Amino acid sequence: MVADDSYTAADERAQAESLAGALEVPLAEAAELLADDREGYVPPTALAPAAADLAEGSLLTRGTIDAYIGAVIELWRLQVAHGNANTENPRGAAVRGFLEQRGRQPGKHDRASFKDRGTDGIQAGYSPDEWLRVQDLLLSGAAYMPQNLRTRVDLLFGHYYLLRGENRRKMELADLSLLDYPSSEGPTPCGCLVTLLRDGKLNKMAKKEFMGALRHKDPLFCTQGALAQLFFWRWHVAGEPSPSFRRRQDWYRIKVLVGRDREQELSYPTQLQETWRIFGAAGLMASKKTHLPHKVDAQDAETHGTSLAQISQADRWNQSVLCQAYLTHLPRQFMRIVAGFSASPGDYFLARTANEPPYVLQKQLWPWIEEWEPLFEARARRQCWAEGGLDDDDVAADGFLKLMRRLRIVLLQDLAVLQPRHPSLPFFAYASFNGPEWDEFAVAVRSDAIGATEPLSLLVQRALPELSGVLESTREAVLQNSQRLAIRLEARLEGIQGGFDALLQSKVPITFTGHFGPGPAVSLAPSIAPTLNFNTAPAPAPALAPEPLAPDMPVVTALAKVFTVRDVWKEWEEGIAGQPAVRVLEEMWGSRWRPENRVRVQFCRRKVIWDELLARTASGKNEEEAVAELELLRAGRSLNWLVDELKQRRRRGQGRDQGRFGARAMAIGGAGLG
Structure with missing residues (x-):
């Protein structure tokens, strides 16, 4: 991740000191953590002595060297602009040779210093069991540490959306929308939570990029459910005012992962500190923290057979002009696999969605949705605010309201399944999750989730490849047997034909x-003209008795x-x-x-x-x-x-x-x- 340009040296030092105090580590180690986890991060000058004392003989990072070279180049350009006679570019052969030599040094240095080779290797990550333990720890501690709900959304977005920490911190409510896929995805209605990305390490030109995720088969790993839980906490428990959609400037700056206020993004040290804390509690060891979910999910998708093109599209590495102009950029095969389903369409089935929550429960969640929807409907009829509508079009707000209406259902269904496993969640203390309506609905959802059987159509569709293989093998066997039979019949017919040929050649006389x-040229009478007589009638052969065997x-x-x-x-x-x-x-x-x-x-x-x-x-x-x-x-x-x-x-x-x-x-x- 690239450091924010608005940060000053004092801010960087304050972040390092805050991180050192929170993690109870020395200031030098906190500076090292920031430099290691924040790709391209250059410590400020005030922290140079602390960074220099990290380890004797340590090498400067490539980002630090590039920063020094960039400063010298900028100074040279300034001198040239002022008419300095020294016009030779300082980035000459000597600097290029130094950079080439420096590129070969890290490997030798790591080998000489016995650096842990698993730090950046294939083992650097977490297993599915460890990922499950992280989610359990976050939900178990949410009752006394509500920030766990924010950390959970942060990690899930990093894991299933392949988002870098910077993208997650800058995400705003206006970037979220809902995309419904056709029924060909499976028996369950398939909705994709889409986020718009217009900034980041690989998007310096603010191009529109999208990434999304489906509802996961397991509610513990569901990004949509985690986001709904965070929104319920913010607007029902923490007392945050509901967003106003009258003007775009009223809500376009509201963050998904809030900092001190709802329009201030979560700071990087806080993000790193919360990630460090939960990974430590789960027993995870990794040099990368906020970037780790991004790496692990890409590897997990590859393990489950996702193509390289799909992973590259999910990570926004290859964006064609067609995708940027017209398409959604969304890698559906990748999203199916990471959501716990097969790569082929038609397999999307969630047992917990069989029962839709009663409307009496839905309208208790974010009741301001019903207040704003009529205004957007009136705006669609081109009415202004004075006539009960909105003064300006806001497609993002209309899409966000549709998303919130869907998240009502997601929240109720997921919490019904999670309640027996995590009864201490703070949501169950509120009226929306108490009463006979909730109890009846929760019991129905849990019974369907536990004893659910997949639809017959899905089972048949899943069995079709196996049946096709059996039919194909049977067809091949029948064809082979038919070919063998045809060869045998042909051989027998040829034998019979050969016998007839031999019989005809030996028994039919031709006279x-x-x-x-030559003879004398005499006139012959027609009666004595030479004739050709082909007598084809075979002479009757006497019946032969079979010869006795010697x-x-x-x-x-x-x-x-x-x-x-x-x-x-x-x-x-x-x-x-x-x-x-x-x-x-x-x-x-x-x-x-x-x-x-x-x-x-x-x-x-x-x-x-x-x-x-x-x-x-x-x-x-x-x-x-x-x-x-x-x-x-x-x-x-x-x-x-x-x-x-x-x-x-x-x-x-x-x-x-x-x-x-x-x-x-x-x-x-x-x-x-x-």
């Missing part, structure tokens, strides 16, 4: 009758599994998996060694590869070359693919041969008839 040779003939029911062309060739020549060579079986027993359909189909498909290998070896190639050529053709694909490819090539070759034969026959016939 040619006629004179095709007693020593092997019977193979299935061929061994093969995966390469080399395995197929080895099966033909030598045999594999304890089976004899297929070539030997064919030579000795013909087809009788493979009586079943399964092995016949396997034989017919592998015979395509065997025939191709035999043809290649017959053409003069050795076995290794023939096998290598088919492996190259297969190119890592399955043997079934290779069989289909060889069949297609064979059919294409037969088609070309038949074409050539037909052309030759026509030529011969034409010559004979001419």
Whole structure:
């Protein structure tokens, strides 16, 4: 955080002295705490001796060095403006070399001084159990330390909004508004508490930036509930006057975290002191105090799967022109996760919201809401103050009133759940939280919160990904089984087709009758013209009785599994998996060694590869070359693919041969008839 420009050296020293007295630590240690927790903080000159005595050999921080260099540069500019002849910029090579050397020194110094390496490491923070303990301590002590309500809001804004301490201290009522999301977020109406940010470390040009948070699943961590409790304390218990919305200047300066009066922001030493106190009571050890919630929530969001883009958007690191001009800047996925829900929409459900508080309870909280709303409605009809309306438009005030009306419901529902755990909260001593209406409402809310079951639609929606996965896996299994069945059927059909082809090729005679040779050119009568007679009627074959099996003939029911062309060739020549060579079986027993359909189909498909290998070896190639050529053709694909490819090539070759034969026959016939 950057120190406020309005602070003087006396103010800085007074803050350090106040912090030292409150924490009961030496002045030097208080100055060190301020410098460590306040990023970019430079101690005033009056505290230089105290800061110098912190530790022997300690290094100046980069902020202190930059402040010294900036002072020298400013002096040089002043001299140049007055016409000094010395115009050389003092920030030359020597200074740049010093800064580069100084940048390498902290690591060496920390190592030499055995600095705690966990101070700025991944362990520097608090666990979910420690964060719960912090909230319990703040609420348990609120009865005798009302400032705990302010500290709780401060820490929750830092944790869930990723706000730096400076942003939280400067936040005003006019910066708050309510944004309702559509019903697609879930069964529970989803409202987002939005804050406007126009100042800070990363926003020097006062650009409009927004951040928001949803109601948390646990009321202990709910920012909206904590803010409603703080407002109830301020305007119902502490006696702070309710804001007036007649003119903007009447309420635009009212702070969310008030200091001595409602238009004075909380001082940094007080913020640090309260944070230090509650962290110490919870047993937390960290060098950063007010900045720690900002860091921990970003890490927690990353742990739960939030994308880097969402975290960067939540921390306002990357603001595109589109976001700055039109969009809300709000990272909804990030807000869902840090509120205790999943990243996907549709999962937002709060059991404690099933019962809406009766209006008799609502109107007891901040009754001035009903006084101002008619004035804004009249202003919407363009009536002035004299006619019962407002003289000027104030969209921020109208939005703040809508927010306060929603916070009524949030406060009643959250306190109904928190009452058994924290019965000593000061709110329960007031009339709004006593009486039969409150008791009946609180019992109903607690019973719903304890025994609530999520809506069936939400359970179905949450189960859809699982059901989708099961259906997809079932679909894949069915497709695989169908593919295997199709392959088996195709293999069987090809086996049957191969049997028919072999039968036709061996049993159907084709006879040619006629004179095709050269002879004397004589005139032939039509009755004795040469003719081609294709007799396609097969001769009836006598019924054959099945041949008896020889007693020593092997019977193979299935061929061994093969995966390469080399395995197929080895099966033909030598045999594999304890089976004899297929070539030997064919030579000795013909087809009788493979009586079943399964092995016949396997034989017919592998015979395509065997025939191709035999043809290649017959053409003069050795076995290794023939096998290598088919492996190259297969190119890592399955043997079934290779069989289909060889069949297609064979059919294409037969088609070309038949074409050539037909052309030759026509030529011969034409010559004979001419």
